[in-house]
Ligand SMILES: Nc1ncnc2c1ncn2[C@@H]1O[C@H](COP(=O)(O)OP(=O)(O)OP(=O)(O)O)[C@@H](O)[C@H]1O
């Protein structure tokens with residue numbers, strides 16, 4: 001890990017009167033793993049969209065985002081791969097998944113159709129789709145929601161991106177598959193120098209798998225720093241409440257964070 005990969009500078013996003021993000025600044029190093037956590041509606045997906053360059057037209061935005069090491073903005077789908085919270089957006093419902101992945105491979109590499117399909121099967125296997133080779137000719141609706149999201153990850157990886165943005169990728173998965181996917185992402189970070197931003201409700205996952213944790217609360221970045229510091233020495237009352245809520249739950253299934261009643265916090 002060395003140079004900054006991206007810098008978000010005083011970024012704000014509003015939808016009419018709804019402030020989705022307010023004055024958010026952060027930096028992510030190349031090869032770093034940043035976990036975005038916070039309750040539902042706190043602005044996590046909005047910040048992920050800002051970084052992907054995918055804010056909808058109606059969003060009013062202020063501030064800037066830059067990629068200090070790149071001469072031009074990294075291209076979405078090529079340099080930055082995104083796996084959405086709802087994977088419907090990235091998969092074409094009328095094209096077989098194997099063809100979709102192979103097409104992406106061929107768009108970025110001069111390779112035969114057959115070789116691209118073999119690679120597509122390998123990618124499907126890596127994201128834990130059972131019997132990957134025989135599923136190349138299936139359509140997106142023939143997979144489960146969790147499988148579709150993992151196929152969207154395979155699609156994102158097919159272009160050989162330098163960054164992956166994964167919004168709640170592992171939330172719906174059972175622990176075995178979840179472990180497999182986070183191990184795969186870890187491997188890509190370690191071996192290929194991939195930069196990773198992931199959104200999660202799972203504070204244990206964030207503490208195990210992120211170098212940096214950013215905590216959003218009602219659109220504000222209330223905490224951002226090294227994972228051990230943020231979770232070990234939280235500064236903001238919301239982060240303390242979040243950790244407290246996690247520690248008071250012992251079953252992993254209950255680790256999804258409940259919304260925290262603001263009245264119970266002594267917020268400024
Ligand atoms: N396209 C949109 N139009 C209007 N409001 C929006 C839009 N997208 C997000 N918002 C609002 O912005 C705020 C932040 O939403 P966002 O989706 O970023 O939250 P989140 O932290 O990802 O929540 P969740 O954990 O439920 O996915 C919410 O109040 C939401 O209603």
Ligand SMILES: [Mg+2]
Nearest residue numbers: 044045046085
């Ligand atoms: Mg979201």
